Amino acid sequence: MLLKTEREAVLFFSKKLLSSGLVKGSGGNISLSNPEKTMMAVTPSGLAYDVMNLDDIVVIDMAGHKLEGDLKPTSEIAFHIALQNLRPEIHAVVHTHSDYATALACLGWELPAVHYLIGFGGKKVSVAPYATYGTQELSDNICSVIGRSNAVLMANHGLVCVGTDLKQAFTTAEMIEYVSHLYLLTKSVGEPAILSDQQMDEVIEKFKHYGK
Numbered sequence: 001m002l003l004k005t006e007r008e009a010v011l012f013f014s015k016k017l018l019s020s021g022l023v024k025g026s027g028g029n030i031s032l033s034n035p036e037k038t039m040m041a042v043t044p045s046g047l048a049y050d051v052m053n054l055d056d057i058v059v060i061d062m063a064g065h066k067l068e069g070d071l072k073p074t075s076e077i078a079f080h081i082a083l084q085n086l087r088p089e090i091h092a093v094v095h096t097h098s099d100y101a102t103a104l105a106c107l108g109w110e111l112p113a114v115h116y117l118i119g120f121g122g123k124k125v126s127v128a129p130y131a132t133y134g135t136q137e138l139s140d141n142i143c144s145v146i147g148r149s150n151a152v153l154m155a156n157h158g159l160v161c162v163g164t165d166l167k168q169a170f171t172t173a174e175m176i177e178y179v180s181h182l183y184l185l186t187k188s189v190g191e192p193a194i195l196s197d198q199q200m201d202e203v204i205e206k207f208k209h210y211g212k
């Protein structure tokens, strides 16, 4: 079996995506490439996470050709490949339709530094312009706004997070959902205080040493 370790990680975090409430049914998708970045394990298209097995995870090359698996890869394969090809340190991508991040994306609002935990994604989270799901245009729009950050809101669609591994990409998706919730809560009763660039620089520097 190709990429057994990566497939196991994709399956583990797929189940976690469902149990954590970040997606419903078969929504969202996950990918993880091998260290040499010649192949990638991705979730299949349209299969519910609760019945997903190791065999259902699809292995593709970095141009999107299927190498192993009976099912079709996720319909969002274009941005998974493009993001992993964009920056050398990106090996994992997690895409969700989590409620609060998606609500912001539907408003077309970027997420500012209303809480220091946004630092998992960057100093702010930008919104990629809307394009139909599964298209090269959507992938291009995401890549055009991500810069050095680890998260992008997708207008009228959802959230995409990247990382050096799936734990980082998944944790970022959880944190951005949490901060999006806080932002909408605070906006509903007043005007939240936003952390400065310098305050966020200090947080992001501390995060580099967190847990090491």
Ligand SMILES: [Zn+2]
Binding pocket: 028, 095, 096, 097, 133, 157, 158
């Ligand atoms: Zn989606």
